[in-house]
Amino acid sequence: MSYREGSVVAYFLQQLVNGVTLGSVYGLIALGYTMVYGIIGMINFAHGEIYMIGAFVAVIGFTLFAGVPLVLALLLVLILATLVTGFYGWTLERVAYRPLRGSFRLAPLIAAIGMSIFLQNYVQLAQGARIKPVPPKIEGGLTLLVQEGFAARVSYLQICILLLTLLLMAALTWMIHGTSFGRQQRACEQDKVMAALLGVNVDRTISMTFVTGAILAAVAGVLVTLYYGVVDFFIGFLAGVKAFTAAVLGGIGSIPGAMVGGLLIGLIEAFWAGYFSTEWKDVAAFSILVIVLIFRPSGIFGRPEVEKV
Amino acid sequence: MILEIRDIYSYYGAICALRGVSLEVTEGEIVALIGANGAGKSTLLMTLCGVVRARRGAVIFDGEDITRRPTEKIIRSGIAVAPEGRRIFPHLTVRENLQMGGLASRDPERGAAGTAKLAHKMEGVLELFPRLRERLAQRGGTLSGGEQQMLAIARAMLSEPRLLLLDEPSLGLAPLMVRQIFTTIREINESHGTTVLLVEQNAHQALRLAHHGYVMVTGEVVLHGTGAELLANEEVQAAYLEGGRKETKQGETQQRETRQ
Numbered sequence: 001m002s003y004r005e006g007s008v009v010a011y012f013l014q015q016l017v018n019g020v021t022l023g024s025v026y027g028l029i030a031l032g033y034t035m036v037y038g039i040i041g042m043i044n045f046a047h048g049e050i051y052m053i054g055a056f057v058a059v060i061g062f063t064l065f066a067g068v069p070l071v072l073a074l075l076l077v078l079i080l081a082t083l084v085t086g087f088y089g090w091t092l093e094r095v096a097y098r099p100l101r102g103s104f105r106l107a108p109l110i111a112a113i114g115m116s117i118f119l120q121n122y123v124q125l126a127q128g129a130r131i132k133p134v135p136p137k138i139e140g141g142l143t144l145l146v147q148e149g150f151a152a153r154v155s156y157l158q159i160c161i162l163l164l165t166l167l168l169m170a171a172l173t174w175m176i177h178g179t180s181f182g183r184q185q186r187a188c189e190q191d192k193v194m195a196a197l198l199g200v201n202v203d204r205t206i207s208m209t210f211v212t213g214a215i216l217a218a219v220a221g222v223l224v225t226l227y228y229g230v231v232d233f234f235i236g237f238l239a240g241v242k243a244f245t246a247a248v249l250g251g252i253g254s255i256p257g258a259m260v261g262g263l264l265i266g267l268i269e270a271f272w273a274g275y276f277s278t279e280w281k282d283v284a285a286f287s288i289l290v291i292v293l294i295f296r297p298s299g300i301f302g303r304p305e306v307e308k309v
Numbered sequence: 310m311i312l313e314i315r316d317i318y319s320y321y322g323a324i325c326a327l328r329g330v331s332l333e334v335t336e337g338e339i340v341a342l343i344g345a346n347g348a349g350k351s352t353l354l355m356t357l358c359g360v361v362r363a364r365r366g367a368v369i370f371d372g373e374d375i376t377r378r379p380t381e382k383i384i385r386s387g388i389a390v391a392p393e394g395r396r397i398f399p400h401l402t403v404r405e406n407l408q409m410g411g412l413a414s415r416d417p418e419r420g421a422a423g424t425a426k427l428a429h430k431m432e433g434v435l436e437l438f439p440r441l442r443e444r445l446a447q448r449g450g451t452l453s454g455g456e457q458q459m460l461a462i463a464r465a466m467l468s469e470p471r472l473l474l475l476d477e478p479s480l481g482l483a484p485l486m487v488r489q490i491f492t493t494i495r496e497i498n499e500s501h502g503t504t505v506l507l508v509e510q511n512a513h514q515a516l517r518l519a520h521h522g523y524v525m526v527t528g529e530v531v532l533h534g535t536g537a538e539l540l541a542n543e544e545v546q547a548a549y550l551e552g553g554r555k556e557t558k559q560g561e562t563q564q565r566e567t568r569q
């Protein structure tokens with residue numbers, strides 16, 4: 001660790017950049033947890049796996065489009081990942097959750113865990129248990145500050161991740177607050193019977209919510225693949241738990257909560273790794289989950305007054 | 310006959326809430342449904358919307374059997390409802406609640422034309438409920454009980470339904486507002502030709518307004534006739550019209566306030 005007396009500011013800045021990047025990714029995944037919880041009052045524990053599938057599609061896609069110019073390849077991979085995971089999200093809801101809606105409360109939870117195990121093993125079988133490397137695609141970056149030989153840098157990839165995340169979050173906010181579909185979706189969150197009594201197709205709205213969450217996770221998967229350069233079939237679990245923590249921290253069911261929660265978890269992880277130890281960085285996220293659940297289960301933006309299922 | 314309910318049986322688990330109810334509504338009429346608490350009036354409305362599933366019997370709307378259709382399809386075929394308990398979306402603004410009401414419009418135009426049309430319809434409805442206009446940006450959940458009731462009715466009107474179902478629209482409203490609601494119902498019926506099925510505790514006013522009326526007791530229809538016939542009926546007078554024909558004091562019949 002190149003942490004020296006003279007480079008305090010630059011070092012801090014570097015952790016900040018890394019944290020915001022990580023936080024963007026966690027935020028994107030957290031949105032899926034929070035949206036699905038918002039509409040059916042259930043944690044989709046297979047959501048991390050959807051993200052993992054997004055990452056694998058990225059690996060396959062980048063291999064497939066190896067000869068294509070970078071921007072075009074990235075675009076194609078994003079579209080491909082979106083389609084594939086959107087389909088997975090839709091199927092997941094149809095197969096594992098819809099038949100169990102209205103049954104006892106633990107049933108969909110068990111289904112979720114079952115689906116998660118299934119998807120992990122399925123990808124492991126289909127893709128092999130080997131860690132898959134992806135050659136770096138977007139290289140280079142900007143130097144923000146140099147102090148005593150330590151340079152705080154922001155890579156073009158980091159900028160790209162941040163911009164794409166901001167774009168998606170803006171689009172999502174617009175969709176939820178500015179379109180008829182978003183209005184129907186919020187109506188379903190609040191009162192499904194009344195929504196149906198106004199002509200809303202509640203089942204389809206729920207499906208579309210799963211699909212939206214899956215698409216955001218897919219983009220996160222693609223970005224992480226580029227960022228870390230490796231994927232394996234197990235990444236869904238860890239990222240899933242961290243993003244879930246982010247959603248709970250922000251207030252599960254709240255969309256701004258998921259974004260802010262993601263950012264906070266990313267920052268905490270980066271600073272933890274930067275100042276304490278890389279080995280224990282995952283523990284930070286888990287500890288936060290426990291602390292939030294004990295002391296403020298409704299999170300930062302939570303609306304405890306809303307009755308959920 | 311725009312609506313025909315044939316020998317409907319509905320249950321909540323083992324509890325039988327409707328025991329062979331039959332009812333007919335002629336197009337263009339106002340039909341009042343009265344009965345004591347727990348008689349099954351709300352259950353009947355929910356059954357014909359497909360929220361409660363009938364175990365036996367059929368609901369025929371506009372010549373088509375809609376008994377097994379999903380709720381949203383029933384609604385989109387031209388039925389709107391202001392249900393019991395109002396069911397305003399508490400976290401949507403008043404405007405958004407109203408926009409939700411426009412969803413099931415039978416000529417669902419998309420894009421700018423649709424938005425303009427809805428805005429125009431909304432203007433018309435807001436004329437009837439000016440209090441809502443001042444509160445368009447407010448969250449539904451922060452409205453007073455009476456305002457929520459107005460919003461629920463306004464929302465139901467926005468799809469311009471052929472059949473409007475109102476479950477106790479006068480509940481919790483001040484006397485002046487009650488009179489206004491009944492006037493509004495007549496206006497909707499006369500100017501738009503909307504058929505109205507009206508569940509009311511305010512039996513006197515409801516029967517005076519209605520062309521036909523039905524009386525329910527514990528899951529069954531025990532009486533029906535024209536509004537005037539029922540008003541003159543001694544059993545009805547004894548059971549539902551305190552003090553017979555004299556003008557009911559509106560305040561008295563509305564203590565039941567179910568604010569959500």
Ligand SMILES: Nc1ncnc2c1ncn2[C@@H]1O[C@H](COP(=O)(O)OP(=O)(O)OP(=O)(O)O)[C@@H](O)[C@H]1O
Pocket residue numbers: 321324326344345346347348349350351352353393
């Ligand atoms: N969700 C439910 N579960 C079980 N029983 C119910 C349910 N809803 C209604 N009931 C029962 O069904 C019967 C009819 O209820 P319903 O709400 O239709 O009466 P109502 O005529 O609308 O009464 P009110 O005038 O009080 O609104 C009542 O005995 C009631 O207890």
Ligand SMILES: [Mg+2]
Pocket residue numbers: 350351352393476
């Ligand atoms: Mg009732």
